[in-house]
Amino acid sequence: MPEFINGLRLGELFYEEAARPLLEEHFPSLPYSAAMLGWSSEVLGYDDAESRDHNWGPRFQLFLTQKDYEERGNEITQTLARELPREFRGYSTNFRAIPDDAPNVVLAEPAGAGEPVSHKIDLETVEGWFQHNMGRPPGGELTAADWLTFSEQKLLAFTSGRVFRDDLGLEAVRQRFHYYPEDVWLYLLACEWKYVSEEEAFVGRAGFVGDEVGSTVIAARIVRRLMRLCFLYERRYAPYSKWFGTAFSRLACGPALAPLMRAALNATGWRERERRLADAYEAVARMHNESRLTEPIEAKVSPHGRPYLVIHADRFGLALLRRLEARGFPPTKFWVGSVNQFAASDDALTDARLCRALKVLYE
Numbered sequence: 001m002p003e004f005i006n007g008l009r010l011g012e013l014f015y016e017e018a019a020r021p022l023l024e025e026h027f028p029s030l031p032y033s034a035a036m037l038g039w040s041s042e043v044l045g046y047d048d049a050e051s052r053d054h055n056w057g058p059r060f061q062l063f064l065t066q067k068d069y070e071e072r073g074n075e076i077t078q079t080l081a082r083e084l085p086r087e088f089r090g091y092s093t094n095f096r097a098i099p100d101d102a103p104n105v106v107l108a109e110p111a112g113a114g115e116p117v118s119h120k121i122d123l124e125t126v127e128g129w130f131q132h133n134m135g136r137p138p139g140g141e142l143t144a145a146d147w148l149t150f151s152e153q154k155l156l157a158f159t160s161g162r163v164f165r166d167d168l169g170l171e172a173v174r175q176r177f178h179y180y181p182e183d184v185w186l187y188l189l190a191c192e193w194k195y196v197s198e199e200e201a202f203v204g205r206a207g208f209v210g211d212e213v214g215s216t217v218i219a220a221r222i223v224r225r226l227m228r229l230c231f232l233y234e235r236r237y238a239p240y241s242k243w244f245g246t247a248f249s250r251l252a253c254g255p256a257l258a259p260l261m262r263a264a265l266n267a268t269g270w271r272e273r274e275r276r277l278a279d280a281y282e283a284v285a286r287m288h289n290e291s292r293l294t295e296p297i298e299a300k301v302s303p304h305g306r307p308y309l310v311i312h313a314d315r316f317g318l319a320l321l322r323r324l325e326a327r328g329f330p331p332t333k334f335w336v337g338s339v340n341q342f343a344a345s346d347d348a349l350t351d352a353r354l355c356r357a358l359k360v361l362y363e
Contacts, residue, residue: 003090004048004049008047010057010088011042011060014089015060018058019062019080026083027076027079031068032068032165033063034060034062035060035170036161041056046243046247056108058089058093059095063125063129064125064168065168066128069125076123081117081118086111094115094117095120133158134151147180148339149358149362150355151339153240153349155237156239183329186293187320187329189293190321191335191336191338192229192337194314194317195225196222196229197313199221199222200281201306202214202215203215203219205306207270216265216273219265219277222277229284229287230257234251234253253283260276261280263276274308278309285311294323297315299311317335
Protein backbone atom coordinates (compact mmCIF):
# COMPACT_ATOMS: atom_id res chain seq x y z
CA MET A 1 0.00 0.00 0.00
CA PRO A 2 1.28 3.51 -0.77
CA GLU A 3 1.53 6.05 2.01
CA PHE A 4 -1.87 7.08 3.35
CA ILE A 5 -3.26 10.43 2.28
CA ASN A 6 -6.60 11.84 3.35
CA GLY A 7 -9.14 10.80 0.71
CA LEU A 8 -10.57 14.30 0.30
CA ARG A 9 -7.11 15.64 -0.47
CA LEU A 10 -6.49 12.70 -2.81
CA GLY A 11 -9.71 13.49 -4.67
CA GLU A 12 -8.77 17.15 -5.07
CA LEU A 13 -5.31 16.25 -6.38
CA PHE A 14 -6.85 13.69 -8.74
CA TYR A 15 -9.14 16.36 -10.14
CA GLU A 16 -6.42 19.01 -10.47
CA GLU A 17 -3.62 16.84 -11.84
CA ALA A 18 -5.39 14.08 -13.78
CA ALA A 19 -8.97 14.98 -14.69
CA ARG A 20 -8.95 18.75 -15.17
CA PRO A 21 -6.31 18.72 -17.93
CA LEU A 22 -8.34 16.08 -19.81
CA LEU A 23 -11.55 18.07 -19.48
CA GLU A 24 -9.79 21.21 -20.73
CA GLU A 25 -8.31 19.31 -23.68
CA HIS A 26 -11.41 17.41 -24.82
CA PHE A 27 -14.25 19.64 -23.56
CA PRO A 28 -12.77 23.15 -23.38
CA SER A 29 -16.10 25.02 -23.25
CA LEU A 30 -17.84 22.68 -20.81
CA PRO A 31 -19.30 24.44 -17.74
CA TYR A 32 -19.17 22.22 -14.67
CA SER A 33 -18.68 22.03 -10.94
CA ALA A 34 -16.28 19.48 -9.46
CA ALA A 35 -16.55 18.42 -5.83
CA MET A 36 -16.33 15.65 -3.28
CA LEU A 37 -19.58 15.49 -1.32
CA GLY A 38 -21.27 12.69 0.60
CA TRP A 39 -21.20 10.79 3.87
CA SER A 40 -18.09 8.72 3.25
CA SER A 41 -15.45 8.92 5.94
CA GLU A 42 -12.97 10.83 3.78
CA VAL A 43 -15.52 13.52 2.92
CA LEU A 44 -16.32 13.99 6.61
CA GLY A 45 -12.63 13.96 7.53
CA TYR A 46 -12.63 10.72 9.51
CA ASP A 47 -10.83 8.32 7.16
CA ASP A 48 -7.68 6.43 8.06
CA ALA A 49 -5.60 3.65 6.54
CA GLU A 50 -8.34 1.08 7.18
CA SER A 51 -10.84 3.14 5.17
CA ARG A 52 -9.02 2.22 1.97
CA ASP A 53 -10.55 -1.27 1.78
CA HIS A 54 -13.74 -0.11 0.01
CA ASN A 55 -15.38 2.99 -1.53
CA TRP A 56 -12.10 4.85 -1.25
CA GLY A 57 -9.56 6.07 -3.76
CA PRO A 58 -9.02 8.72 -6.46
CA ARG A 59 -12.53 9.97 -7.15
CA PHE A 60 -14.86 12.98 -7.18
CA GLN A 61 -18.21 14.16 -8.55
CA LEU A 62 -18.57 16.08 -11.78
CA PHE A 63 -21.75 18.18 -11.84
CA LEU A 64 -23.10 19.16 -15.26
CA THR A 65 -26.02 21.16 -16.57
CA GLN A 66 -29.06 19.02 -17.33
CA LYS A 67 -28.52 19.55 -21.07
CA ASP A 68 -24.85 18.51 -20.99
CA TYR A 69 -25.64 15.59 -18.69
CA GLU A 70 -28.17 14.23 -21.18
CA GLU A 71 -26.31 15.04 -24.39
CA ARG A 72 -22.64 14.65 -23.46
CA GLY A 73 -22.53 12.62 -20.28
CA ASN A 74 -21.76 9.31 -21.95
CA GLU A 75 -19.03 10.87 -24.11
CA ILE A 76 -17.39 12.49 -21.10
CA THR A 77 -17.47 9.24 -19.11
CA GLN A 78 -15.96 7.23 -21.95
CA THR A 79 -13.29 9.81 -22.73
CA LEU A 80 -12.16 9.84 -19.10
CA ALA A 81 -12.19 6.02 -19.06
CA ARG A 82 -9.80 5.95 -22.04
CA GLU A 83 -7.53 8.83 -21.04
CA LEU A 84 -7.20 8.75 -17.26
CA PRO A 85 -4.02 7.25 -15.81
CA ARG A 86 -4.46 3.71 -14.55
CA GLU A 87 -2.91 4.72 -11.25
CA PHE A 88 -2.69 7.98 -9.32
CA ARG A 89 -0.37 8.60 -6.36
CA GLY A 90 0.04 4.84 -6.07
CA TYR A 91 -3.71 4.11 -6.00
CA SER A 92 -5.69 2.40 -8.75
CA THR A 93 -8.18 4.60 -10.59
CA ASN A 94 -10.18 1.51 -11.60
CA PHE A 95 -13.08 0.36 -9.43
CA ARG A 96 -15.05 -2.87 -9.39
CA ALA A 97 -18.59 -3.04 -8.05
CA ILE A 98 -19.62 -5.87 -5.73
CA PRO A 99 -22.92 -7.21 -7.11
CA ASP A 100 -26.10 -8.27 -5.35
CA ASP A 101 -25.26 -8.33 -1.64
CA ALA A 102 -23.52 -4.92 -1.56
CA PRO A 103 -24.71 -2.89 -4.57
CA ASN A 104 -23.25 0.40 -3.32
CA VAL A 105 -19.80 -0.93 -2.51
CA VAL A 106 -16.87 -0.61 -4.92
CA LEU A 107 -13.32 -1.84 -4.60
CA ALA A 108 -10.27 -0.25 -6.19
CA GLU A 109 -8.29 -2.74 -8.22
CA PRO A 110 -6.00 -2.53 -11.28
CA ALA A 111 -7.66 -2.59 -14.69
CA GLY A 112 -6.76 -5.36 -17.12
CA ALA A 113 -4.14 -4.71 -19.78
CA GLY A 114 -5.57 -2.54 -22.55
CA GLU A 115 -8.90 -2.04 -20.80
CA PRO A 116 -10.36 1.42 -20.13
CA VAL A 117 -10.55 2.26 -16.45
CA SER A 118 -13.86 1.97 -14.66
CA HIS A 119 -13.36 5.27 -12.86
CA LYS A 120 -15.27 6.86 -10.01
CA ILE A 121 -15.76 10.30 -11.48
CA ASP A 122 -19.50 10.29 -10.95
CA LEU A 123 -21.48 12.50 -13.31
CA GLU A 124 -24.34 14.33 -11.60
CA THR A 125 -26.62 17.33 -11.84
CA VAL A 126 -27.19 19.49 -8.78
CA GLU A 127 -30.93 19.01 -9.07
CA GLY A 128 -30.62 15.28 -9.62
CA TRP A 129 -28.28 14.76 -6.67
CA PHE A 130 -30.58 16.67 -4.34
CA GLN A 131 -33.76 15.03 -5.62
CA HIS A 132 -32.27 11.56 -5.16
CA ASN A 133 -30.81 12.17 -1.73
CA MET A 134 -33.28 14.60 -0.18
CA GLY A 135 -36.50 13.73 -1.98
CA ARG A 136 -37.05 17.20 -3.45
CA PRO A 137 -35.30 19.75 -5.67
CA PRO A 138 -32.95 22.23 -3.99
CA GLY A 139 -34.88 25.33 -5.08
CA GLY A 140 -38.24 26.71 -4.05
CA GLU A 141 -39.62 27.58 -0.65
CA LEU A 142 -38.56 25.39 2.26
CA THR A 143 -41.13 24.90 5.01
CA ALA A 144 -40.46 23.84 8.58
CA ALA A 145 -41.86 20.41 7.66
CA ASP A 146 -39.29 20.14 4.86
CA TRP A 147 -36.44 20.77 7.28
CA LEU A 148 -37.85 18.38 9.89
CA THR A 149 -38.01 15.53 7.38
CA PHE A 150 -34.53 16.00 5.90
CA SER A 151 -32.07 13.33 7.00
CA GLU A 152 -29.46 15.11 9.12
CA GLN A 153 -26.81 12.73 7.83
CA LYS A 154 -27.65 13.79 4.28
CA LEU A 155 -27.65 17.47 5.16
CA LEU A 156 -24.18 16.84 6.56
CA ALA A 157 -23.22 14.97 3.39
CA PHE A 158 -24.29 17.83 1.13
CA THR A 159 -22.57 20.54 3.16
CA SER A 160 -19.34 18.65 3.96
CA GLY A 161 -16.46 17.93 1.65
CA ARG A 162 -15.12 20.50 -0.76
CA VAL A 163 -15.96 22.12 -4.08
CA PHE A 164 -12.92 22.22 -6.38
CA ARG A 165 -14.43 24.23 -9.25
CA ASP A 166 -17.83 25.85 -9.44
CA ASP A 167 -19.21 27.11 -12.74
CA LEU A 168 -22.76 26.04 -11.81
CA GLY A 169 -23.25 27.70 -8.42
CA LEU A 170 -23.04 24.48 -6.38
CA GLU A 171 -21.51 26.27 -3.39
CA ALA A 172 -24.38 28.76 -3.25
CA VAL A 173 -26.86 25.87 -3.01
CA ARG A 174 -24.73 24.26 -0.30
CA GLN A 175 -24.75 27.48 1.69
CA ARG A 176 -28.54 27.51 1.62
CA PHE A 177 -28.46 24.27 3.61
CA HIS A 178 -25.49 25.04 5.85
CA TYR A 179 -27.70 24.74 8.96
CA TYR A 180 -31.28 24.75 10.17
CA PRO A 181 -33.26 28.03 10.17
CA GLU A 182 -33.51 29.58 13.62
CA ASP A 183 -37.12 28.53 14.36
CA VAL A 184 -36.44 24.94 13.35
CA TRP A 185 -33.26 24.95 15.42
CA LEU A 186 -35.10 26.17 18.52
CA TYR A 187 -37.78 23.54 18.01
CA LEU A 188 -35.17 20.77 17.77
CA LEU A 189 -33.53 21.98 20.98
CA ALA A 190 -36.89 22.03 22.78
CA CYS A 191 -37.74 18.51 21.63
CA GLU A 192 -34.32 17.12 22.56
CA TRP A 193 -34.74 18.43 26.11
CA LYS A 194 -38.22 16.93 26.15
CA TYR A 195 -36.83 13.50 25.24
CA VAL A 196 -34.33 13.79 28.11
CA SER A 197 -37.15 14.67 30.50
CA GLU A 198 -39.06 11.49 29.58
CA GLU A 199 -36.41 9.19 31.06
CA GLU A 200 -34.15 11.14 33.41
CA ALA A 201 -35.83 9.79 36.58
CA PHE A 202 -35.68 6.20 35.34
CA VAL A 203 -31.92 5.78 35.76
CA GLY A 204 -32.34 5.86 39.52
CA ARG A 205 -35.69 4.10 39.62
CA ALA A 206 -34.51 1.13 37.58
CA GLY A 207 -31.33 0.89 39.66
CA PHE A 208 -33.29 1.12 42.92
CA VAL A 209 -35.19 -2.08 42.11
CA GLY A 210 -31.96 -3.88 41.19
CA ASP A 211 -32.16 -3.47 37.41
CA GLU A 212 -28.61 -2.31 36.69
CA VAL A 213 -28.83 -3.38 33.05
CA GLY A 214 -31.98 -1.33 32.52
CA SER A 215 -30.48 1.63 34.37
CA THR A 216 -27.38 1.45 32.16
CA VAL A 217 -29.41 1.30 28.95
CA ILE A 218 -31.48 4.31 29.97
CA ALA A 219 -28.35 6.24 30.94
CA ALA A 220 -26.81 5.49 27.54
CA ARG A 221 -29.93 6.79 25.80
CA ILE A 222 -29.79 9.99 27.86
CA VAL A 223 -26.07 10.44 27.16
CA ARG A 224 -26.82 10.27 23.45
CA ARG A 225 -29.53 12.90 23.86
CA LEU A 226 -27.16 15.17 25.78
CA MET A 227 -24.55 14.75 23.07
CA ARG A 228 -27.14 15.66 20.43
CA LEU A 229 -27.94 18.79 22.42
CA CYS A 230 -24.27 19.72 22.22
CA PHE A 231 -24.34 19.43 18.42
CA LEU A 232 -27.44 21.60 18.37
CA TYR A 233 -26.03 24.32 20.64
CA GLU A 234 -22.93 24.48 18.46
CA ARG A 235 -25.06 24.46 15.29
CA ARG A 236 -23.41 21.44 13.79
CA TYR A 237 -25.10 18.60 11.93
CA ALA A 238 -24.57 15.27 13.69
CA PRO A 239 -23.47 12.22 11.70
CA TYR A 240 -24.92 8.75 12.00
CA SER A 241 -23.83 6.33 14.69
CA LYS A 242 -20.47 5.22 13.27
CA TRP A 243 -19.01 8.71 13.42
CA PHE A 244 -21.22 10.23 16.12
CA GLY A 245 -18.70 9.94 18.94
CA THR A 246 -15.78 10.99 16.76
CA ALA A 247 -17.65 14.10 15.63
CA PHE A 248 -18.69 14.86 19.21
CA SER A 249 -15.07 14.77 20.35
CA ARG A 250 -14.30 17.47 17.77
CA LEU A 251 -16.97 19.89 18.94
CA ALA A 252 -15.72 22.92 20.85
CA CYS A 253 -17.24 21.42 24.01
CA GLY A 254 -15.97 17.91 23.23
CA PRO A 255 -12.72 17.93 25.22
CA ALA A 256 -14.52 19.09 28.37
CA LEU A 257 -17.73 17.08 28.05
CA ALA A 258 -16.52 13.78 26.57
CA PRO A 259 -14.96 12.69 29.90
CA LEU A 260 -18.28 13.41 31.65
CA MET A 261 -20.17 11.28 29.14
CA ARG A 262 -17.65 8.43 29.46
CA ALA A 263 -17.85 8.56 33.25
CA ALA A 264 -21.63 8.20 33.14
CA LEU A 265 -21.40 5.28 30.71
CA ASN A 266 -18.64 3.53 32.68
CA ALA A 267 -20.30 3.79 36.09
CA THR A 268 -20.71 0.37 37.72
CA GLY A 269 -23.69 1.13 39.96
CA TRP A 270 -26.80 3.27 39.67
CA ARG A 271 -25.85 5.71 42.41
CA GLU A 272 -22.51 6.47 40.81
CA ARG A 273 -24.23 6.55 37.39
CA GLU A 274 -26.71 9.11 38.69
CA ARG A 275 -23.92 11.30 40.09
CA ARG A 276 -21.93 11.12 36.87
CA LEU A 277 -25.01 11.95 34.80
CA ALA A 278 -25.62 14.92 37.09
CA ASP A 279 -22.25 16.37 36.03
CA ALA A 280 -23.17 15.93 32.38
CA TYR A 281 -26.66 17.39 32.86
CA GLU A 282 -25.29 20.48 34.54
CA ALA A 283 -22.61 21.01 31.89
CA VAL A 284 -25.16 20.94 29.06
CA ALA A 285 -27.55 23.12 31.07
CA ARG A 286 -24.76 25.69 31.35
CA MET A 287 -24.37 25.55 27.56
CA HIS A 288 -28.05 26.43 27.31
CA ASN A 289 -27.65 29.44 29.59
CA GLU A 290 -24.55 30.56 27.71
CA SER A 291 -26.59 30.50 24.49
CA ARG A 292 -28.92 33.18 25.95
CA LEU A 293 -31.83 31.71 24.02
CA THR A 294 -34.08 32.02 27.06
CA GLU A 295 -33.88 33.61 30.47
CA PRO A 296 -31.29 31.80 32.63
CA ILE A 297 -32.49 28.52 34.12
CA GLU A 298 -30.89 27.05 37.23
CA ALA A 299 -28.31 24.55 35.99
CA LYS A 300 -28.43 22.27 39.03
CA VAL A 301 -29.81 18.80 39.56
CA SER A 302 -32.28 18.11 42.35
CA PRO A 303 -34.55 15.25 43.46
CA HIS A 304 -37.47 14.28 41.25
CA GLY A 305 -40.06 14.08 44.04
CA ARG A 306 -38.61 10.67 44.72
CA PRO A 307 -34.93 10.68 45.71
CA TYR A 308 -33.51 10.48 42.18
CA LEU A 309 -31.33 13.28 40.84
CA VAL A 310 -32.54 14.95 37.62
CA ILE A 311 -31.99 18.25 35.81
CA HIS A 312 -35.76 18.72 35.28
CA ALA A 313 -35.12 18.91 31.54
CA ASP A 314 -38.69 19.93 30.75
CA ARG A 315 -37.87 23.41 32.10
CA PHE A 316 -35.48 24.00 29.22
CA GLY A 317 -37.82 22.55 26.62
CA LEU A 318 -40.79 24.58 27.81
CA ALA A 319 -38.79 27.81 27.91
CA LEU A 320 -37.71 27.26 24.31
CA LEU A 321 -41.24 26.27 23.32
CA ARG A 322 -42.68 29.48 24.78
CA ARG A 323 -40.24 31.50 22.70
CA LEU A 324 -41.31 29.58 19.61
CA GLU A 325 -45.01 30.04 20.29
CA ALA A 326 -44.46 33.78 20.53
CA ARG A 327 -42.90 33.62 17.05
CA GLY A 328 -45.82 31.61 15.61
CA PHE A 329 -43.80 28.54 14.69
CA PRO A 330 -46.27 25.99 13.19
CA PRO A 331 -45.38 22.57 14.66
CA THR A 332 -45.10 23.54 18.33
CA LYS A 333 -48.24 21.57 19.17
CA PHE A 334 -46.17 18.46 18.44
CA TRP A 335 -43.23 17.38 20.57
CA VAL A 336 -41.98 14.66 18.24
CA GLY A 337 -39.08 16.68 16.86
CA SER A 338 -37.49 15.86 13.53
CA VAL A 339 -37.23 12.44 11.90
CA ASN A 340 -33.66 12.32 13.20
CA GLN A 341 -34.91 12.61 16.79
CA PHE A 342 -37.58 9.91 16.81
CA ALA A 343 -36.35 7.42 14.18
CA ALA A 344 -33.63 5.00 15.25
CA SER A 345 -32.91 3.23 11.95
CA ASP A 346 -30.10 4.59 9.79
CA ASP A 347 -31.59 2.75 6.82
CA ALA A 348 -34.92 4.50 7.34
CA LEU A 349 -33.22 7.87 7.63
CA THR A 350 -31.39 7.35 4.34
CA ASP A 351 -34.67 6.58 2.54
CA ALA A 352 -35.65 9.99 1.17
CA ARG A 353 -39.13 8.87 0.14
CA LEU A 354 -39.91 7.54 3.61
CA CYS A 355 -38.64 10.69 5.31
CA ARG A 356 -40.68 12.89 2.99
CA ALA A 357 -43.79 10.80 3.62
CA LEU A 358 -43.48 11.68 7.31
CA LYS A 359 -44.31 15.32 6.53
CA VAL A 360 -47.87 14.34 7.38
CA LEU A 361 -46.85 14.51 11.07
CA TYR A 362 -46.50 18.28 10.83
CA GLU A 363 -49.60 19.09 8.80
